[in-house]
Amino acid sequence: MSIFTRLLRSALLLVLFTASSAALAVDYVGTETCIRCHQDAYEAWQGSHHQLAMQHASEDAILGDFNNAQFTFNDKINRFYTKGEQFWVNIEGPDGQFHDYQIKYTFGVTPLQQYMVEFDDGRVQLIPFTWDARPKQEGGQRWYHLYPEMAKTDEFYWTNTGQNWNFMCADCHSTDLKKNYNAETNQYNTTWAEISVGCEACHGPASEHLALANLKQDGGEWNNKHFGFDRDLSKAVKEWVYQQDNSTLQPKAIEHTQQVPVCAQCHSRRIQLSEKNDHVNGAFQDRYLLSMITPQLYHHDGQIYDEDYVYGSYLQTKMAEKGVSCTNCHDPHSAQLKVPEQAVCAQCHVAAEYLPDNHTFHQADSEASKCTTCHMPETTYMQVDPRRDHSWQIPRPDLSKHINTPNVCTRCHTDQSNQWAEDALIKWFPDSRYRNPQHFSIAFYASSVNHPSAGQMLSYIAQDQAQSNIIRASAIQRLANHPNKDAINVLASAVKDNNDMIRLGAVKGSSAYPLADRWKLISPLLNDPVYAVRTEAAGALVAYWKALSAQQRSALASALAEYIEIQTFSSDRGASRTNLGNIHRAQGHYQLAIEAYQQAIKVEPNFANSYINLADLYRAQKNEPLAFNTLMQGIKAQPKAAILSYSAGLSLLRQNQPKQALDLFKKASTVEPNNPQYWLVYGLSLEKFDLLKADEALQQAFDISGNPDHLYARCEILVKYKSAGAPACIEALKPYAPDTLIQQLNSRLK
Structure with missing residues (x-):
C-alpha cells in the first residue's frame, strides 16, 4: 500500500465528489473546429502569444540559430545544430559533462523564445540558453544564458524543478492540460487537448456549443444563455x-x-x-x-x-x-x-x-x-x-524618501532626488489627496524592519475598508510577526469577512498563537466554501493533532482529506511531500514521516525544508548524529540555504562541539546577511573564542532587527568581560530598558 493511500486511510478521510446527473458531458473539439464560424477571431489569434505559447519544434516554429551555431558560456562552447528535421543542442548537464539533447518544443515567440528537452521519465525541461528574438538593431538575434549566475544546486538550474514544464508552465501554455504525475514512479505522462492556448483554453470545452450551433443551422434556436458554454466572458461594465x-x-x-x-x-x-x-x-x-x-x-x-x-x-x-x-x-x-x-x-x-x-x-x-x-x-x-x-x-516620491520604494520621477531624472520630485508634484498638484500618511506601504515597511508599531499599523490597514481586499489580506498575513491583543480582534473579524483572500490571510496571520487561541480563531474556516481557505486552515491545524480532542479531530477530517489531496496532486515537489511527512509526524506515524521526507529529498534534492524536518524528527528520536548528517547532506545539495548551516551549527552545540559550530553559524550569516537571528547566535557562540567578533556580530543583529533584546545580549557579554565598550553599549540601551536594568548592568562594571 502506497504512502499516500495509507495516509488517507489512516485518517479515514476519503472525500467523494459527484457530478449532477443533469449535467451534460462536454468535450474539447479543437480550435480548427471554430474557424468556420469565427474567422475574424481566428485570424486575430493567429501569430498571437496565445497561439504561439508552445509549439512542436519544427522549421516553422524555431526562431533560434541552429545552423551549427556556437555560444560560449563560462569558457565552454555550447552548440546548436540539426539532425535531418530534428533540432539538437550540445550543452552541459548536471553531471558537469556535455551531452546531446533533442529539442522537442518551443516556448513563446517574442521578445525571446525558449526551448525544451523531454526526458525518458516524461519530464520536460527548459534549457538555459534562450534566443533573443528582437531585431538585430535592438540587440537581438543572439543566444544568451537566461540565468548566468545559476549553480547546479539552485532550483532554477535547467534540469531542476524550477525549470520543469510539467509543473511550472504547462497549465498556462497549453489547453486542457493534465499533468498525470505518478507519485510512486516519479514520472509524468502529461497530456493536452491542444499544445498551445487555443479557443477552449478561455471559453471552455466547446462540444455543447458546437451542437447548439449545428441545431441553429438546421433551423433551431439558441437555448443556452452563454451559447453552450458555462461562462460569460463579456465585460463587467456594459456602459x-x-x-x-x-x-x-x-x-x-x-x-x-x-x-x-x-x-x-x-x-x-x-x-x-x-x-x-x-x-x-x-x-x-x-x-x-x-x-x-x-x-x-x-x-x-x-x-x-x-x-x-x-x-x-x-x-x-x-x-x-x-x-x-x-x-x-x-x-x-x-x-x-x-x-x-x-x-x-x-x-x-x-x-x-x-x-x-x-x-x-x-x-x-x-x-x-x-x-x-x-x-x-x-x-x-x-x-x-x-x-x-x-x-x-500614482508617483509617490514622498514615500520613496522614507521607505526606498522606486518612483517614476527619479527613474527618468536620475540626476535628481526624491525631494526634488516631491516638490515638483506639490507645485503641479497642490490639492492632491494622494499624499496620505496612512498609505499601507508604511505599515508594510514597518513590518519588514520589525518596528514596535508595526502590529498596530497593520491592524489599521487590515480594517480599512478603503483598501483593496488583497492589501487588507496581505496586512493580515503580516500580523503573524506582530501578535498582540489588537491583532487577535482583527483576525477574529477577518475569519468572518466575505472576501476569501481576507479569510485566507487570517490562517497565516494566526500562526503565532497557541492552539487554544488559534483553534478558536480559524477552526470555523474548516467548513469554508472556498477550497483554498478550508484546506489551508486544515494544514495549519493538523500540526496540533496530538493535542486535539476527538471532537476536534473529527471537525478537521474532511478539510484535511482535501489538503492531503492537494499535496498528493503536487507530490512532484519536495514541499508537498514534506507537508505529507509533517502530517504523519503530527499523527505519530514517525516511520511514514521519515519515508515522506526521504521521498521529498529524492524528488527535489535542493529543497532545504525536507532536510530540516527530517533532521528535526531524528533529533526528537534522540539521534543527533543522524540529524547532523542529514543537515550536512542538505548543505551539499543546497549550499545557498542558510537555514541548513544554522541548524547544523545548533546540532553541533547539542553535541558539545561549540568551536566546530562557529564556521556553520558564520556561513549562515554570510549566506543570509539580513537575518538577525543568525547574527545573534553567531555572536553568542563567539563569546568564548573571540570577544571582538562576538561584539561585532551582536551589534549587526541589533542593527538589522532593531530588537532591544539583541542590544541587551551585546551589553550583557561586554559587561561580563568588563570590556571597554560596555559603557557605550549600556548608554545605547537606555531608551529601550527600565532604569533598574541599566543600574544593574552599571553596577556589575564596578
Whole structure:
C-alpha cells in the first residue's frame, strides 16, 4: 500500500465528489473546429502569444540559430545544430559533462523564445540558453544564458524543478492540460487537448456549443444563455457614463462575469491546487492559491518587483473596484491593445482633464507625456522582456524618501532626488489627496524592519475598508510577526469577512498563537466554501493533532482529506511531500514521516525544508548524529540555504562541539546577511573564542532587527568581560530598558 493511500486511510478521510446527473458531458473539439464560424477571431489569434505559447519544434516554429551555431558560456562552447528535421543542442548537464539533447518544443515567440528537452521519465525541461528574438538593431538575434549566475544546486538550474514544464508552465501554455504525475514512479505522462492556448483554453470545452450551433443551422434556436458554454466572458461594465465634476467615466452598472478569473488563471502568480475544481463558476481559489502582496514579489507600496503576471497588481486598483475588465484595454484574441496606447486611457478618462499643461507637465506626444510612462512603468524580466505594472500607481516620491520604494520621477531624472520630485508634484498638484500618511506601504515597511508599531499599523490597514481586499489580506498575513491583543480582534473579524483572500490571510496571520487561541480563531474556516481557505486552515491545524480532542479531530477530517489531496496532486515537489511527512509526524506515524521526507529529498534534492524536518524528527528520536548528517547532506545539495548551516551549527552545540559550530553559524550569516537571528547566535557562540567578533556580530543583529533584546545580549557579554565598550553599549540601551536594568548592568562594571 502506497504512502499516500495509507495516509488517507489512516485518517479515514476519503472525500467523494459527484457530478449532477443533469449535467451534460462536454468535450474539447479543437480550435480548427471554430474557424468556420469565427474567422475574424481566428485570424486575430493567429501569430498571437496565445497561439504561439508552445509549439512542436519544427522549421516553422524555431526562431533560434541552429545552423551549427556556437555560444560560449563560462569558457565552454555550447552548440546548436540539426539532425535531418530534428533540432539538437550540445550543452552541459548536471553531471558537469556535455551531452546531446533533442529539442522537442518551443516556448513563446517574442521578445525571446525558449526551448525544451523531454526526458525518458516524461519530464520536460527548459534549457538555459534562450534566443533573443528582437531585431538585430535592438540587440537581438543572439543566444544568451537566461540565468548566468545559476549553480547546479539552485532550483532554477535547467534540469531542476524550477525549470520543469510539467509543473511550472504547462497549465498556462497549453489547453486542457493534465499533468498525470505518478507519485510512486516519479514520472509524468502529461497530456493536452491542444499544445498551445487555443479557443477552449478561455471559453471552455466547446462540444455543447458546437451542437447548439449545428441545431441553429438546421433551423433551431439558441437555448443556452452563454451559447453552450458555462461562462460569460463579456465585460463587467456594459456602459460608462459621465458624471458632473468627475474626470473619469463611471460604470452605469457592474455585472458579474467570468472574464477576469478566466484571464487570471494564467496571468497571476499562484499555485495550482487541483485540476478538477471549477475556478470559473466557483471561486478563483477553488483551484488556485493566489500569491498576496509579499516582499518577494512586490515593493512595499505594491509596485511589481518580481514577475506577478498582472492579476495581483490589478486587484490593488480602483479600476478593479469599478469593474474595468481585461478586454476594456486588450483584444482577447490577438492579446494586443484594442486601440492605440494613447487612446486606451481616454476611453474612460476625460481627455481634456489630462493634457500636458494641466496633468503631465511634459512635452505633448513625448514618451514622458504618455499615461503609461508614469502610471504603468516597465520592469524588464528575463533580461529582454519589459512588462508594465498594472497596479496603476500614482508617483509617490514622498514615500520613496522614507521607505526606498522606486518612483517614476527619479527613474527618468536620475540626476535628481526624491525631494526634488516631491516638490515638483506639490507645485503641479497642490490639492492632491494622494499624499496620505496612512498609505499601507508604511505599515508594510514597518513590518519588514520589525518596528514596535508595526502590529498596530497593520491592524489599521487590515480594517480599512478603503483598501483593496488583497492589501487588507496581505496586512493580515503580516500580523503573524506582530501578535498582540489588537491583532487577535482583527483576525477574529477577518475569519468572518466575505472576501476569501481576507479569510485566507487570517490562517497565516494566526500562526503565532497557541492552539487554544488559534483553534478558536480559524477552526470555523474548516467548513469554508472556498477550497483554498478550508484546506489551508486544515494544514495549519493538523500540526496540533496530538493535542486535539476527538471532537476536534473529527471537525478537521474532511478539510484535511482535501489538503492531503492537494499535496498528493503536487507530490512532484519536495514541499508537498514534506507537508505529507509533517502530517504523519503530527499523527505519530514517525516511520511514514521519515519515508515522506526521504521521498521529498529524492524528488527535489535542493529543497532545504525536507532536510530540516527530517533532521528535526531524528533529533526528537534522540539521534543527533543522524540529524547532523542529514543537515550536512542538505548543505551539499543546497549550499545557498542558510537555514541548513544554522541548524547544523545548533546540532553541533547539542553535541558539545561549540568551536566546530562557529564556521556553520558564520556561513549562515554570510549566506543570509539580513537575518538577525543568525547574527545573534553567531555572536553568542563567539563569546568564548573571540570577544571582538562576538561584539561585532551582536551589534549587526541589533542593527538589522532593531530588537532591544539583541542590544541587551551585546551589553550583557561586554559587561561580563568588563570590556571597554560596555559603557557605550549600556548608554545605547537606555531608551529601550527600565532604569533598574541599566543600574544593574552599571553596577556589575564596578
